[in-house]
Amino acid sequence: MKWMWDPKYETMDREELEQIQLERLQSTLHHAYRHVPFYQSLFDKSGIGPGDINSLQELREVPFTTKGDLLRGFPYDFFAVPLAKVARIHTSSGTTGRPIVVGYTRRDLQHWGHLNARVLMAGELGERDVLQVSFNYGLFTGGFGFHAGAELIGVTVIPASAMGISRQISVMINFKTTALVSLPSHALRIGHCLREMGVEPKDTSLRVGFFGAEPWSEAIRHQIEDHLSIRALDNYGLAEVGGPGVAFECQYRNGLHINEDHFYPEVINPTTGEALGPGEEGELVLTTLTKEAFPMVRFRTGDLTSLEYKPCECGGTLVRMARVKGRVDDMLIIRGINLFPSQIEDILLSFEVGPNYLIRLYREEGLDQMEVQVESPVAGGERAPLASRIMKEFLDRLGLDITVKLLEPGTIEVSKGKQRAVVDEREI
Ligand SMILES: [Zn+2]
Structure with a gap:
């Protein structure tokens, strides 16, 4: 001891x-x-x-x-x-x-x-x-x-x-x-x-x-x-x-x-x-x-x-x-599945993206949808294949279809302190 x-x-x-x-x-x-x-x-x-x-x-x-x-x-x-x-x-x-x-x-x-x-x-x-x-x-x-x-x-x-x-x-x-x-x-x-x-x-x-x-x-x-x-x-x-x-x-x-x-x-x-x-x-x-x-x-x-x-x-x-x-308070419920922004962050960290990201939740034809916007330094032509690799990882690990949108570095406002980068548009 x-x-x-x-x-x-x-x-x-x-x-x-x-x-x-x-x-x-x-x-x-x-x-x-x-x-x-x-x-x-x-x-x-x-x-x-x-x-x-x-x-x-x-x-x-x-x-x-x-x-x-x-x-x-x-x-x-x-x-x-x-x-x-x-x-x-x-x-x-x-x-x-x-x-x-x-x-x-x-x-x-x-x-x-x-x-x-x-x-x-x-x-x-x-x-x-x-x-x-x-x-x-x-x-x-x-x-x-x-x-x-x-x-x-x-x-x-x-x-x-x-x-x-x-x-x-x-x-x-x-x-x-x-x-x-x-x-x-x-x-x-x-x-x-x-x-x-x-x-x-x-x-x-x-x-x-x-x-x-x-x-x-x-x-x-x-x-x-x-x-x-x-x-x-x-x-x-x-x-x-x-x-x-x-x-x-x-x-x-x-x-x-x-x-x-x-x-x-x-x-x-x-x-x-x-x-x-x-x-x-x-x-x-x-x-x-x-x-x-x-x-x-x-x-x-x-x-x-x-x-x-x-x-x-x-x-x-x-x-x-x-x-x-x-x-x-951070727990997101998407189509009945419990999810934390930290789980998204964990997966993103294994790819050539970040550090800033934004999670957008919205509803399409009554169904919850989720989009992750994340900055990436990769060149234009490499974005689509990278995005689909991340989407596959989300599906494998979280069991959810999540759209991934790659953006230029510096375009997402940095989230401060304990406030997570989540925009929930589902109430509207
Ligand atoms: Zn111990």
């Missing part, structure tokens, strides 16, 4: 772990009920008291908490301690208007550091490493979360924060960075820039990267590993439950170990809300088990995944979640 920060919890017997989860859950429910009016009325309306939950399964009786509920509680309605006891405030990225404001007590901050130390330790980080944290150190949870974890391990930390790519690269080269924390898209851009500058990735000291805070595919992972000559590990977290440190990949990269002693995960059918079994894909719901300032009960994350309870090859026993396939 050399590469585990907290082997006691990370390799605990399921029975013992569930006992701890239940005790922490009961205490969280009482705490939330007593101090957050939203939870008091949620319980009262559903006719259940926090003392009625005597097993982990009984949590299913409690209604969900949604992002909408949190937004209506702006800024402090969900705080379960007085502001005087709140040691730090962060917020969600707030891409759609008001952000969600999240508080941490001193003890919450300590836990947060340890959870992030688990993430970094699983990437075999030690005292000799130099870690460049390229997440923003502002209200966003990423920078400070990883920073705290790195300091606990004793890594040399470079709080690079959100500076431009060329400065990130010069810091990386001059300071002999061995490990990088960033958005996967940021790592890709660094990789492209290194190429343009004529720097061979193996000439840098970089060997491992921890990427998260936006969905990314296996194809992107391969590109990052290739361009930066590193091992790329996925991690998962979200501001509403405290930020990074919820789940992480170990060296076996066989799903993300969820820090179950601090978060109780469930997967539900996003339409009916019904609980799903191990291996079944649905929406991840999280309940915090140790949060003092901002306890969350059955928070609907909007992220699609599945759970695997078999112990991992690394010896860890924490449940593993599959890499997030997409957001519930």
Whole structure:
């Protein structure tokens, strides 16, 4: 268990772990009920008291908490301690208007550091490493979360924060960075820039990267590993439950170990809300088990995944979640088939096209149709054969007839952040 920060919890017997989860859950429910009016009325309306939950399964009786509920509680309605006891405030990225404001007590901050130390330790980080944290150190949870974890391990930390790519690269080269924390898209851009500058990735000291805070595919992972000559590990977290440190990949990269002693995960059918079994894909719901300032009960994350309870090859026993396939809101339904833009992106990446693309959905004679517009540098005459090769791949892998239209590079507007490039004209 050399590469585990907290082997006691990370390799605990399921029975013992569930006992701890239940005790922490009961205490969280009482705490939330007593101090957050939203939870008091949620319980009262559903006719259940926090003392009625005597097993982990009984949590299913409690209604969900949604992002909408949190937004209506702006800024402090969900705080379960007085502001005087709140040691730090962060917020969600707030891409759609008001952000969600999240508080941490001193003890919450300590836990947060340890959870992030688990993430970094699983990437075999030690005292000799130099870690460049390229997440923003502002209200966003990423920078400070990883920073705290790195300091606990004793890594040399470079709080690079959100500076431009060329400065990130010069810091990386001059300071002999061995490990990088960033958005996967940021790592890709660094990789492209290194190429343009004529720097061979193996000439840098970089060997491992921890990427998260936006969905990314296996194809992107391969590109990052290739361009930066590193091992790329996925991690998962979200501001509403405290930020990074919820789940992480170990060296076996066989799903993300969820820090179950601090978060109780469930997967539900996003339409009916019904609980799903191990291996079944649905929406991840999280309940915090140790949060003092901002306890969350059955928070609907909007992220699609599945759970695997078999112990991992690394010896860890924490449940593993599959890499997030997409957001519930992003899921497209075409002729009854569920599809994510990320699946389209994955296929496009294996052809000489991109990076920009646009998915257009429309209806023809009552039937759903889909068109993918993508930029390609290939010459005019080679476009038709390339387009039909991509269409064949879509049909083979997704079971859908999708029209492919190749466009000149620079003609599609770049999609920003988490907004996917989808135009749905079917309602009209
Ligand atoms: Zn593992």
